Amino acid sequence: MKKYLNTPIKEIITNFPQVGNILEAYNIGCVPCTLGSCLLKDIVSIHNLPKDQESELMYRIEKVLYPDRDVKKPIIGNLLQKEAPRELKYSPPIKRLVDEHVLIKQLLTLMPKVIANIDMESDFDRQIILDSLDFIRFYADKFHHAKEEDILFEYTDKNLDIIKTMLADHETARAHVRAVFAALKTQDKKSIIENLNAYCALLAEHIKKEDEILYPWIDRGLTTKQVGELFARFNEAEEKMNMEVIEKCKRFIAELAQKVTKLKGRE
Amino acid sequence: MSKEMSKDMCGCPGAAMQDFRGEQETKEETGKRQSQLRQWPLQLHLISPLAPYYQKADVLLSADCVAFTVGDFHKDFLKGKSLAIACPKLDEGQDIYVEKIKSLIDDAKINTLTVMIMQVPCCGGLVALAKEALKAAKRKIPVKAIVVSLQGDVLSEEWVGD
Numbered sequence: 001m002k003k004y005l006n007t008p009i010k011e012i013i014t015n016f017p018q019v020g021n022i023l024e025a026y027n028i029g030c031v032p033c034t035l036g037s038c039l040l041k042d043i044v045s046i047h048n049l050p051k052d053q054e055s056e057l058m059y060r061i062e063k064v065l066y067p068d069r070d071v072k073k074p075i076i077g078n079l080l081q082k083e084a085p086r087e088l089k090y091s092p093p094i095k096r097l098v099d100e101h102v103l104i105k106q107l108l109t110l111m112p113k114v115i116a117n118i119d120m121e122s123d124f125d126r127q128i129i130l131d132s133l134d135f136i137r138f139y140a141d142k143f144h145h146a147k148e149e150d151i152l153f154e155y156t157d158k159n160l161d162i163i164k165t166m167l168a169d170h171e172t173a174r175a176h177v178r179a180v181f182a183a184l185k186t187q188d189k190k191s192i193i194e195n196l197n198a199y200c201a202l203l204a205e206h207i208k209k210e211d212e213i214l215y216p217w218i219d220r221g222l223t224t225k226q227v228g229e230l231f232a233r234f235n236e237a238e239e240k241m242n243m244e245v246i247e248k249c250k251r252f253i254a255e256l257a258q259k260v261t262k263l264k265g266r267e
Numbered sequence: 268m269s270k271e272m273s274k275d276m277c278g279c280p281g282a283a284m285q286d287f288r289g290e291q292e293t294k295e296e297t298g299k300r301q302s303q304l305r306q307w308p309l310q311l312h313l314i315s316p317l318a319p320y321y322q323k324a325d326v327l328l329s330a331d332c333v334a335f336t337v338g339d340f341h342k343d344f345l346k347g348k349s350l351a352i353a354c355p356k357l358d359e360g361q362d363i364y365v366e367k368i369k370s371l372i373d374d375a376k377i378n379t380l381t382v383m384i385m386q387v388p389c390c391g392g393l394v395a396l397a398k399e400a401l402k403a404a405k406r407k408i409p410v411k412a413i414v415v416s417l418q419g420d421v422l423s424e425e426w427v428g429d
Binding site for chain 1: 408
């Protein structure tokens with residue numbers, strides 16, 4: 001089992017697809033992960049399952065990996081009695097990042113409606129795309145992702161696969177934004193739609209991973225002193241930013257729902 | 268359980284008599300434990316937020332009774348922190364407390380504030396004072412509340428301020 005505990009999860013799922021199903025049953029979403037380079041042992045520890053559930057998960061995985069082995073079934077409490085979902089409680093600096101996700105998620109919710117009704121000949125429509133890209137660049141990237149990359153991730157080991165996966169997601173997202181800018185110049189509607197859709201799918205999954213797995217895991221490892229430092233460093237970083245631009249981004253999201261209605265009303 | 272609670276008290280859980288004798292383990296401990304206290308004075312009326320040990324510090328604001336109930340108070344909670352103590356039930360001049368805590372946040376620029384209280388309802392007043400000070404302060408800092416039982420177990424630990 002030690003061999004598999006130190007094996008990247010993608011490799012395990014490729015060779016034993018059933019393991020992916022088992023992980024999904026415990027809300028561990030490794031199957032759609034873009035990289036899948038996290039080691040099985042790290043995945044188990046990062047998700048911080050209740051002890052009973054972790055024992056059961058490992059038992060089921062080991063049975064798949066070693067079907068001929070006499071794996072001892074763990075003595076588990078009343079598994080039929082489902083635990084109530086645990087409420088995630090974040091420290092104040094981490095909570096700030098989660099709150100920033102809320103605004104980004106609003107864009108992700110509205111974007112499919114924008115895409116479905118986009119008219120490349122219309123200045124109004126093109127402006128919505130440009131404003132959305134500004135929101136992504138200034139709010140989602142410079143305001144939010146920069147806090148993670150320049151500050152938060154310093155409190156972790158940047159060589160960990162889960163951090164590498166998050167950084168790779170940021171880079172992929174930036175590539176999609178660059179592609180939309182390029183496509184706008186050439187009026188390539190197909191490329192605009194493809195890249196915006198890909199951006200939204202990537203970010204939705206990325207945010208879910210951060211809110212539910214990465215942030216709680218980082219939070220658990222922070223000392224009180226580090227929480228205070230992190231909070232102060234986020235404040236300093238924000239003081240250096242042009243908050244007028246950030247306020248404009250917030251206004252844009254507040255107005256976007258209204259603008260989407262206008263796009264639809266044209267049909 | 269040998270716990271006994273007086274039935275003829277005024278009804279305030281904070282003053283209800285309880286007897287824990289016989290519930291402690293009798294294991295002998297050897298050696299001496301080092302104090303983690305790094306300052307004097309401690310009482311919130313007596314401390315000055317301008318004292319050097321408060322500057323940019325992680326501060327523990329503890330209800331008076333806490334240190335007597337938590338066996339490892341020094342090792343687990345006081346270590347690395349500057350301290351202030353108060354009783355939200357019996358102390359007078361609590362508006363001064365709010366000003367002192369506000370000054371710790373704004374003038375001493377403390378890094379974090381951990382408020383440690385007993386489970387009895389009246390002790391919640393100390394967290395309320397800290398929240399009031401945080402609200403009035405110009406700076407914002409993380410504030411944590413830790414509630415301990417009458418026998419020194421941590422009942423809850425959560426961040427309350429942003």
